[in-house]
Amino acid sequence: MSARNATQGFSPARVIAVLVKEFIQMRRDRFTFSIMVMVPTMQLLLFGFAINSDPRALPTAVHIADEGRYARSILAALRNSDYFDLRATAATPADAERMLNDGDVAFVITIPTDFTRDIVRGASPQLLLEADATDPAAASNAVAAFNMLTENALSDDLVGPLGKRKAPPAFTAVVHRLYNPDGITHYNIVPGLIGVILTMTMVMVTAMAMTRERERGTFENLLAMPVHPFEVMLGKIIPYIVVGYVQVTLVLLGARYIFHVPMLGSLLLLGSAIGVFIAANLALGFTFSTIARNQLQAMQMTVFFLLPSILLSGFMFPFRGMPHWAQAISEILPNTHFQRVVRGILLKGNGFAEIWPNIWPLLLFLGAIGTLAMLRYRRTLD
Amino acid sequence: MNNATPGTAFAIDVRGLKKRFGKKIAVDGVDIQVPEGEVWGFLGPNGSGKTTTIRMLCGLLRPDAGEGTCIGYDVLREPEKIKREVGYMTQKFSYWEDLSIRENLDFVARVYGLDNRKQRVQDTLKRLGLSERQNQLAGELSGGWKQRMALAACMLHEPRLLLLDEPTAGVDPQARRDFWEEIHLLSREGLTVLVTTHYMDEAERCDKIVYISAGRVVTRGTVREVIEQSGLVTFVIGGPDVRRFIPQLEGAPGVEHVAFFGALLHVSGYDRNLLSAALAPLKNISGLEISETAPSLEDVFIDLQRPRRQAA
Ligand SMILES: Nc1ncnc2c1ncn2[C@@H]1O[C@H](COP(=O)(O)OP(=O)(O)O)[C@@H](O)[C@H]1O
Numbered sequence: 176m177s178a179r180n181a182t183q184g185f186s187p188a189r190v191i192a193v194l195v196k197e198f199i200q201m202r203r204d205r206f207t208f209s210i211m212v213m214v215p216t217m218q219l220l221l222f223g224f225a226i227n228s229d230p231r232a233l234p235t236a237v238h239i240a241d242e243g244r245y246a247r248s249i250l251a252a253l254r255n256s257d258y259f260d261l262r263a264t265a266a267t268p269a270d271a272e273r274m275l276n277d278g279d280v281a282f283v284i285t286i287p288t289d290f291t292r293d294i295v296r297g298a299s300p301q302l303l304l305e306a307d308a309t310d311p312a313a314a315s316n317a318v319a320a321f322n323m324l325t326e327n328a329l330s331d332d333l334v335g336p337l338g339k340r341k342a343p344p345a346f347t348a349v350v351h352r353l354y355n356p357d358g359i360t361h362y363n364i365v366p367g368l369i370g371v372i373l374t375m376t377m378v379m380v381t382a383m384a385m386t387r388e389r390e391r392g393t394f395e396n397l398l399a400m401p402v403h404p405f406e407v408m409l410g411k412i413i414p415y416i417v418v419g420y421v422q423v424t425l426v427l428l429g430a431r432y433i434f435h436v437p438m439l440g441s442l443l444l445l446g447s448a449i450g451v452f453i454a455a456n457l458a459l460g461f462t463f464s465t466i467a468r469n470q471l472q473a474m475q476m477t478v479f480f481l482l483p484s485i486l487l488s489g490f491m492f493p494f495r496g497m498p499h500w501a502q503a504i505s506e507i508l509p510n511t512h513f514q515r516v517v518r519g520i521l522l523k524g525n526g527f528a529e530i531w532p533n534i535w536p537l538l539l540f541l542g543a544i545g546t547l548a549m550l551r552y553r554r555t556l557d
Numbered sequence: 558m559n560n561a562t563p564g565t566a567f568a569i570d571v572r573g574l575k576k577r578f579g580k581k582i583a584v585d586g587v588d589i590q591v592p593e594g595e596v597w598g599f600l601g602p603n604g605s606g607k608t609t610t611i612r613m614l615c616g617l618l619r620p621d622a623g624e625g626t627c628i629g630y631d632v633l634r635e636p637e638k639i640k641r642e643v644g645y646m647t648q649k650f651s652y653w654e655d656l657s658i659r660e661n662l663d664f665v666a667r668v669y670g671l672d673n674r675k676q677r678v679q680d681t682l683k684r685l686g687l688s689e690r691q692n693q694l695a696g697e698l699s700g701g702w703k704q705r706m707a708l709a710a711c712m713l714h715e716p717r718l719l720l721l722d723e724p725t726a727g728v729d730p731q732a733r734r735d736f737w738e739e740i741h742l743l744s745r746e747g748l749t750v751l752v753t754t755h756y757m758d759e760a761e762r763c764d765k766i767v768y769i770s771a772g773r774v775v776t777r778g779t780v781r782e783v784i785e786q787s788g789l790v791t792f793v794i795g796g797p798d799v800r801r802f803i804p805q806l807e808g809a810p811g812v813e814h815v816a817f818f819g820a821l822l823h824v825s826g827y828d829r830n831l832l833s834a835a836l837a838p839l840k841n842i843s844g845l846e847i848s849e850t851a852p853s854l855e856d857v858f859i860d861l862q863r864p865r866r867q868a869a
């Protein structure tokens with residue numbers, strides 16, 4: 176019959192057919208649509224404001240065993256910093272320890288005897304920061320600030336021959352606590368949110384998409400039509416890629432204008448990397464939807480995947496602080512690689528060469544999961 | 558209009574179709590040969606395997622055994638080709654309820670890669686009287702309109718064979734009549750139709766019927782043939798309050814079943830003498846009229862649905 180287009184292979188027209196249908200359905204489904212806008216907004220506000228991983232004005236005690244001018248400069252610098260609230264002076268080291276132990280203070284800073292004299296002599300005395308490490312994440316910024324500040328505190332004082340003395344430094348700042356190399360900051364969290372939000376919504380929405388067809392009985396109709404699984408997958412995924420970019424834009428705008436996150440790298444590069452990441456998540460969601468029998472199961476599978484994606488990806492806890500088995504798991508998760516990519520591009524100004532080691536695992540994941548989805552997609556009702 | 562592939566006089570020609578789900582055998586060796594251009598009724602009680610058979614015909618389920626062709630394509634090897642030229646209307650409404658009638662048809666037209674899409678959709682809407690409702694969401698339609706929309710959607714691509722699974726369940730009589738008029742019109746245009754139904758009047762509108770029970774074909778042929786093959790003898794009893802005789806007749810020897818419809822009591826069995834004997838006590842009661850008639854299709858089906866019946 177002349178009406179029929181005889182193409183057997185891949186047909187862009189059929190992809191468009193599915194695409195148009197999905198867009199119409201998405202437009203009518205106010206609830207899902209509002210979820211997809213609400214989730215990034217809520218998360219941005221929650222993680223950005225409410226969950227303050229960068230607390231300031233932490234109670235601090237000082238134990239001062241030197242009254243010299245350099246000791247005074249250090250104290251002045253500490254007072255000027257937002258991070259430390261110098262609220263107590265410890266008479267003895269034992270006193271200081273008790274305060275830390277009782278939780279009266281979060282830090283004890285000790286300026287040793289002969290601090291000033293040793294600097295003048297070039298003996299590089301030690302400035303000690305003892306931190307309450309029970310909440311290492313909370314303290315990490317203060318620790319970082321301590322390192323910075325002690326380095327700069329004496330720059331005005333050390334003029335003449337002492338200032339020229341590049342190495343060894345005038346004194347060393349010693350921090351006693353578990354070192355947290357990734358130091359979670361505000362800047363880290365907000366870009367990282369992009370990965371979490373995309374994982375959450377993209378996987379969930381596609382996982383539901385096919386399951387919904389099955390639950391409503393429209394799947395049988397879809398199967399009875401001459402449309403290839405790959406065409407269905409593309410048609411269902413593309414609309415959500417658009418949605419994903421809308422979410423990303425929301426978060427990036429928030430990052431820029433509310434949280435003033437630096438954006439050092441190329442946004443075009445970031446956009447492309449996000450495309451790969453979104454596709455990987457959508458393919459996974461599609462695979463879930465070929466396995467789940469109903470929307471509840473699809474939801475549960477999404478949550479099951481989401482938890483490690485949040486906890487193990489380096490978003491919440493520093494990757495290098497995790498045991499090896501957890502690191503091995505997280506290397507499989509797209510979000511782990513994406514966290515490195517997004518932070519690399521925004522915060523470190525990484526280019527393509529630097530992010531490639533984290534892009535190819537995403538592509539590999541996409542290829543493998545996409546193939547699995549195609550294999551799982553049954554062309555019959557069996 | 559009908560461009561039959563040379564050498565195939567049958568639109569459906571399958572033998573020994575079998576399908577099991579776990580331990581349950583849903584379809585157990587079904588043979589169906591439907592000549593092109595005919596309208597066949599596919600009947601049987603719920604769970605007898607009609608839907609499963611139809612799904613195997615259009616490539617939605619893979620038969621465990623059996624072979625054959627559907628519109629000239631092998632049911633095992635060429636399901637994708639079959640899908641292209643068959644219109645399948647599912648038992649449960651399976652179009653998208655959050656799309657309008659028109660959007661549903663547009664989707665179907667795109668998927669089948671139809672040329673002049675807009676025109677075709679327009680024509681089909683008009684043909685089935687859906688033009689005025691084209692922008693209504695499918696989910697908001699009543700049963701009759703849904704069914705009409707589903708028919709429009711599954712004939713949009715000009716299939717050569719229509720497989721309709723209980724298309725008129727839950728539809729009012731006028732809508733059913735309209736529906737059958739459309740079916741006969743399509744059939745005159747050369748389309749072959751296999752339709753499942755539970756309605757006797759619809760079965761009587763078919764060229765032939767196939768009746769299955771527990772996955773096996775029990776009887777087939779024209780309505781007349783099916784009635785003759787049944788070997789059933791039926792008496793009707795008319796009169797005031799005849800239903801009170803049901804209990805005493807049901808247990809009587811020679812009485813296979815008793816049914817009340819059309820204000821008459823239908824008493825059927827296989828042995829005329831035994832039946833007469835069973836009815837004898839009623840002959841003296843005044844006001845009752847007892848006479849033998851040709852069994853109706855309904856009598857035959859009631860009989861076929863009785864569990865102990867075996868294949869003829
Ligand atoms: N997907 C399936 N899985 C398991 N059993 C099924 C499935 N589909 C149908 N059946 C069973 O097969 C039998 C035939 O069902 P079906 O073909 O739907 O009958 P009908 O359409 O004549 O009412 C029923 O007992 C039904 O429960």
Ligand SMILES: [Mg+2]
Pocket residue numbers: 604607608609648722
């Ligand atoms: Mg059925």
